[in-house]
Amino acid sequence: MFKRNDLLNYLKLNNFLEGTTEQVVGFLLSKLLEYYRLDWALVGTVDQERIILHYSMNIPAELNELESTTAANNPVGLILQGNEPLIINDLKAFSPQNTETPSAFTQGTMLGYPLLDQQGNHLGVVALFGRQVSRVTTRSMDLLANYSCRISLEVDNAHLHAKLGKLKDALEKYTVTDRGTGVxxxxxxxxxxxxxxxxxxxxxxxxxxxxxxxxxxxxxxxxxxxxxxxxxxxxxxxxxxxxxxxxxxxxxxxxxxxxxxxxxxxxxxxxxxxxxxxxxxxxxxxxxxxxxxxxxxxxxxxxxxxxxxxxxxxxxxxxxxxxxxxxxxxxxxxxxxxxxxxxxxxxxxxxxx
The missing domain is CATH 3.30.70.270 (Reverse transcriptase/Diguanylate cyclase domain)
Structure with missing residues (x-):
């Protein structure tokens, strides 16, 4: 079990992380869950009024096939409303009106933080969940803030590489394709x-x-x-x-x-x-x-x-x-x-x- 004075070790380790985006994000989520004594986590990006799920750790079975969720009337969507940690100790107290919201988002505890891109725009969210109601306080939120910044960087870079890949494919297609006929x-x-x-x-x-x-x-x-x-x-x-x-x-x-x-x-x-x-x-x-x-x-x-x-x-x-x-x-x-x-x-x- 991690103690609060282990925070410094986490922060040092964060500076030396290497690997694919999935590996780095997975490692950070596992450490966050362990540190805050919560059960499962997800990372999603914003697409208009929906949150697209990209990475997860120990998610409930009912969410295995879930690719996105609505941001409105959803506790995950609330994370986007500020630039500070969001703590909901009892999700039952938050009663979503949207029937699209899975039940896993309506019980237990949630700790979340918004992800920002390099221009400061909302990129997505990192959300940690506990299956039981617990008391998570605002003390020692530095770890969540620090790791969320690193996750933001990883996700933003992954999006950038994906865009560059599409541009490269488009450029290659343009250079070898006759514009008049498409062959x-x-x-x-x-x-x-x-x-x-x-x-x-x-x-x-x-x-x-x-x-x-x-x-x-x-x-x-x-x-x-x-x-x-x-x-x-x-x-x-x-x-x-x-x-x-x-x-x-x-x-x-x-x-x-x-x-x-x-x-x-x-x-x-x-x-x-x-x-x-x-x-x-x-x-x-x-x-x-x-x-x-x-x-x-x-x-x-x-x-x-x-x-x-x-x-x-x-x-x-x-x-x-x-x-x-x-x-x-x-x-x-x-x-x-x-x-x-x-x-x-x-x-x-x-x-x-």
């Missing part, structure tokens, strides 16, 4: 195909590439202009991705050309895919009016906005495959696919391998 940029093609090519070589698996061109792209430009033609390609790209597997990759190779990487796909299966894609692409109709409505932020002529026309996209394809085409590098696979498509631009053939 990958050509600049990312060599890196991705090299990865898939090495994998195919290592495990002796097939790898195919399909490159296709929108054959009536220039016609769209002449009839609708560049802005609306880009919208056509954007809608077309969405459909294309929906027709492929999750393991397949689509790249915008040039203004009107797209490149597909098809892992685990043999030459024979890529032929079948080419036929299926041709059928789906050329049988699907893109309504002009609907495309204009979906891109209302752009300026189109009244003729386009009111048009009842449905657009048919025509394509030409080139296919290559490893190991069927006897290529030795991923660059050869790209060049071969490009060459085969170029040979059939302007012809009546659908594709060539």
């Amino acid at each position: 990958y940029k050509r600049s990312f093609l060599s890196e991705k195909l090299e990865h898939e090519f090495r994998r195919a070589q290592r495990y002796g698996r097939p790898l195919s590439c399909v490159m296709f061109a929108v054959d009536n792209y220039n016609e769209f430009i002449q009839r609708f202009g560049i802005n609306f033609t880009n919208c056509i390609l954007k809608e077309f790209s969405k459909l294309l991705k929906s027709w492929l597997r999750e393991i397949d990759f689509v790249f915008r190779y040039s203004t009107s050309e797209f490149f597909l990487i098809l892992p685990e796909t043999s030459m024979e299966h890529s032929f079948l895919l080419a036929e299926r894609l041709k059928y789906k692409i050329e049988s699907h109709r893109l309504p002009v009016k609907e495309i204009a409505e979906q891109n209302e932020s752009m300026v189109f002529s009244e003729k386009i906005k009111l048009s009842e026309e449905e657009i048919e996209v025509k394509v030409k394809m080139g296919l290559s495959s490893y190991p069927s085409n006897n290529v030795t590098t991923s660059a050869e696979l790209i060049n071969l696919t490009d060459t085969l498509l170029s040979q059939h631009r302007g012809t009546n053939d659908t594709y060539v391998n």
Whole structure:
């Protein structure tokens, strides 16, 4: 059992804590419970009018699946109303009107402290509970205040790392994604195909590439202009991705050309895919009016906005495959696919391998 003169040791130990956020917060909660002779604890952050539970120690079974709780009419929410320790020695004296409040928050004793971020804004709460009514006094609250500051720092840093992670993912996606169509940029093609090519070589698996061109792209430009033609390609790209597997990759190779990487796909299966894609692409109709409505932020002529026309996209394809085409590098696979498509631009053939 800890004595009050152990506080100095706690404070010294706090300065040397290392580990993950979960480990540090868990350690601090366990020491707080031991010091104040309470039973269970939680750490939550504020999200509008709710408190999101992130970390806990010895919580009652009824709270195991609880992810958040309302801050209104809840003793935990009261912690946010000040910047000092909150002590409720008998939670039954606090009668919440909200039926959403779990019974574990309505009995025994609660000791809480608000968590603040580095700008001094309310970040969340740390709350300690005793299952029985007890007398916790305001004496020796330094430990709770000190540990709450450390918990605030840990939680705030965890949130910051999460935000940075999302920003990093968004930046990476932005750098490799073509803004006009939502598929990958050509600049990312060599890196991705090299990865898939090495994998195919290592495990002796097939790898195919399909490159296709929108054959009536220039016609769209002449009839609708560049802005609306880009919208056509954007809608077309969405459909294309929906027709492929999750393991397949689509790249915008040039203004009107797209490149597909098809892992685990043999030459024979890529032929079948080419036929299926041709059928789906050329049988699907893109309504002009609907495309204009979906891109209302752009300026189109009244003729386009009111048009009842449905657009048919025509394509030409080139296919290559490893190991069927006897290529030795991923660059050869790209060049071969490009060459085969170029040979059939302007012809009546659908594709060539």
